[in-house]
Amino acid sequence: MINGISINMYLMLSAIIFIIGAIGVMARRNTIILFMCIELMLNAVNLLLVAFSTLHNDASGQVFVFFVMAVAAAEVAVGLAILSMIYRNLKSIDSDLLGNLKN
Amino acid sequence: MIKLIALVPLFPLLGFLINGFFGKKIGKGLSGSIASVSVLASFIISILVFVELQESEQKSHIVNLFSWINSGALQIPFEFLVDPLSSLFLLIITGIGFLIHIYSVGYMHEDEGFSRFFTYLNLFIFFMLLLVMGNNYLIMFVGWEGVGLCSYLLIGFWFKNTAYNNAARKAFVMNRIGDLGFLLGIILTFVTFGSISYNEVFSNAGTVSPAIITSIALLLFIGAMGKSAQIPLYTWLPDAMAGPTPVSALIHAATMVTAGIYMIVRSNVFYSISEVASETVAVVGVITALFAATIGLFQNDIKKILAYSTVSQLGLMFLGLGVGAYSSAVFHVTTHAFFKALLFLGAGSVIHAMGGEQDIRKMGGLRGKIKITFITMLLGTIAISGLPPFSGFFSKDEILAHTYEHSKTLWAIGMFASILTAFYMFRLLFLTFFGKFRGTHDQEHHLHESPASMTIPLIILAALSVVGGALGLPEFWHLPNWMSDNLDSVIIRKSPSTMSHETEWLLMGIAVAGAIAAIYATWVVFMKNKVMPAETEQQLKPWQKLIYNKYYVDEMYDLLIRKPLDYLSVAFHKFLDLSVIDGIVNGVGNSVKAIGSSVRYFQTGNIGFYVMSMTMGVVLIILLTFLIK
Numbered sequence: 001m002i003n004g005i006s007i008n009m010y011l012m013l014s015a016i017i018f019i020i021g022a023i024g025v026m027a028r029r030n031t032i033i034l035f036m037c038i039e040l041m042l043n044a045v046n047l048l049l050v051a052f053s054t055l056h057n058d059a060s061g062q063v064f065v066f067f068v069m070a071v072a073a074a075e076v077a078v079g080l081a082i083l084s085m086i087y088r089n090l091k092s093i094d095s096d097l098l099g100n101l102k103n
Numbered sequence: 104m105i106k107l108i109a110l111v112p113l114f115p116l117l118g119f120l121i122n123g124f125f126g127k128k129i130g131k132g133l134s135g136s137i138a139s140v141s142v143l144a145s146f147i148i149s150i151l152v153f154v155e156l157q158e159s160e161q162k163s164h165i166v167n168l169f170s171w172i173n174s175g176a177l178q179i180p181f182e183f184l185v186d187p188l189s190s191l192f193l194l195i196i197t198g199i200g201f202l203i204h205i206y207s208v209g210y211m212h213e214d215e216g217f218s219r220f221f222t223y224l225n226l227f228i229f230f231m232l233l234l235v236m237g238n239n240y241l242i243m244f245v246g247w248e249g250v251g252l253c254s255y256l257l258i259g260f261w262f263k264n265t266a267y268n269n270a271a272r273k274a275f276v277m278n279r280i281g282d283l284g285f286l287l288g289i290i291l292t293f294v295t296f297g298s299i300s301y302n303e304v305f306s307n308a309g310t311v312s313p314a315i316i317t318s319i320a321l322l323l324f325i326g327a328m329g330k331s332a333q334i335p336l337y338t339w340l341p342d343a344m345a346g347p348t349p350v351s352a353l354i355h356a357a358t359m360v361t362a363g364i365y366m367i368v369r370s371n372v373f374y375s376i377s378e379v380a381s382e383t384v385a386v387v388g389v390i391t392a393l394f395a396a397t398i399g400l401f402q403n404d405i406k407k408i409l410a411y412s413t414v415s416q417l418g419l420m421f422l423g424l425g426v427g428a429y430s431s432a433v434f435h436v437t438t439h440a441f442f443k444a445l446l447f448l449g450a451g452s453v454i455h456a457m458g459g460e461q462d463i464r465k466m467g468g469l470r471g472k473i474k475i476t477f478i479t480m481l482l483g484t485i486a487i488s489g490l491p492p493f494s495g496f497f498s499k500d501e502i503l504a505h506t507y508e509h510s511k512t513l514w515a516i517g518m519f520a521s522i523l524t525a526f527y528m529f530r531l532l533f534l535t536f537f538g539k540f541r542g543t544h545d546q547e548h549h550l551h552e553s554p555a556s557m558t559i560p561l562i563i564l565a566a567l568s569v570v571g572g573a574l575g576l577p578e579f580w581h582l583p584n585w586m587s588d589n590l591d592s593v594i595i596r597k598s599p600s601t602m603s604h605e606t607e608w609l610l611m612g613i614a615v616a617g618a619i620a621a622i623y624a625t626w627v628v629f630m631k632n633k634v635m636p637a638e639t640e641q642q643l644k645p646w647q648k649l650i651y652n653k654y655y656v657d658e659m660y661d662l663l664i665r666k667p668l669d670y671l672s673v674a675f676h677k678f679l680d681l682s683v684i685d686g687i688v689n690g691v692g693n694s695v696k697a698i699g700s701s702v703r704y705f706q707t708g709n710i711g712f713y714v715m716s717m718t719m720g721v722v723l724i725i726l727l728t729f730l731i732k
Contacts, residue, residue, distance in 0.1 A: 022718055025711070025714050026711050026714050026715040026718065027711060028711070029711070034710075095709075095710045095711065096709060098708065098710060099707070099708025099709060100708065102706060102707060102708030
């Protein structure tokens, strides 16, 4: 029980956000939306970590969240750089066009 | 010197290596000299060994060279056995081998492959020496196979001719068939006695059941049948005449074909114990002798006549072995080596003079033109016909006398074969050297006596054929029979002859009378009545045609053995090779292609699809983890 809400609520919320993010990655063509969905998944995990850390009164969960956020930031930087390069070459950010390795 | 016996095969081996690697570079003169000198060196050492053995008290020396095979129960040392039998064969092999080397220098002078010829000759001498010197059956087998190989190489020496290659292959394959029997015999010996060294096997032969001894003896005899051209494995020898004449003289007259005889004499303990095996040897021998003699009567190629004569004489030797007259057979091997090598070399000289012609129907009246060849061949022919005091008489008579004691039927057949020998040999002599010349004009101009390198060996061999009888004078003349005394230590002595002197004289008389009658008949037919052998096959009567075509034995083998094997081979090819094995190999390739073409659709290049696959995979793993728990 955290602040009067049972832990199950936090679990379900985290899972729903994660699934939305996963399906978004699978189904969306726009690369920027793709990145946003990836961030969604990461943040869902962050939420879960903080919830359990509060539940068990263990600080290591929250410390881990710091790491995850740092890594996410770095990864976004690299991803957006790659995105810029793709746009310069293909004049579009449609991920369907990235099929040169096909077959 | 006996300790240095290893030098005897070493020199020909060195000759082989030098001629083999450097033959083309060192030129014909040096090549021929190195080959001949190496055999001469072996001959000299053989003489020294022989003399030393004669004077020594101990008749059987085993010289160990190195420990060859060491594998648990199978211990085979590489040892040489120096005893009267092997030292005698050493002299024959190196002595006649040397004479033939000298002859070949002259005969093969024009040939491109001169050094290759001497390489093979030296290799042959090496293997033949191994065969007779080994102290166990395995070394003998190594030599046995080796001489078979050299025979193949030398018969097919002029390899550009397909017919010669076929003859060489035929010789090798037939030898191999016999070798299967030989190998089985060796294996049976090892299984029975735990060893294959002569001394260990023969001293224990009495402790083993006679049935096993009979089996071993018969299996070894199958090997001898192949190597020494007895029925049914004899058809390779006449075909082997495709090789150069010195090859025919050395291999197919004096040495290789006598390997079977040597092997049986060496194993005389087995054959003395087993009556069945001895009887088989005698019967096969005498039938071969008669069979081949009849074929020889109708042949027109000078070398083929001599080839069938060799098969026939080998049959006589096996007859001698079969009735227990081992030293007589060895005696006949020695005298036969003298006069058969002489006859073959003489035939080579005739062919040389005729510029390559081998058909006696195209010869005639040569005695004026090639005198030395004529005189030496005359002496050889008299020797082989068995007229005293030439060597052939003494050796044949000994064999026939012992046969008479054993079985009168075998004696009668053997005697008839000997009389036929006189007939066809003198037919050869008369048609070749007497009468009018029947060849072409060019051939007549080309006629000339052979060079000294060819005639000197002829003369030496002729002298040996004449006086060689002294080696084994009949016992009942109260004269020393050196041959049987010499081989006493090696051979189980038969019980002394029970024939009366009158019978012995009678047998001798019949033999001589028969030979003289045959010679007279030949003279009447070919000289007085001037009958010529038929020019073409159509002119022959049916029974003559049958014999002329060698009783169609080759055709029978073709039909009964080769054709079925061919069909089997084609069937296996179509079924196993093409359908099954190719099917499997190609099938593997095809299935890889099929799998690949279906799996490649996973690579869509669509990122979304890849992520979905990953997600699906993770979900699957998690589900499975829960299920399997």
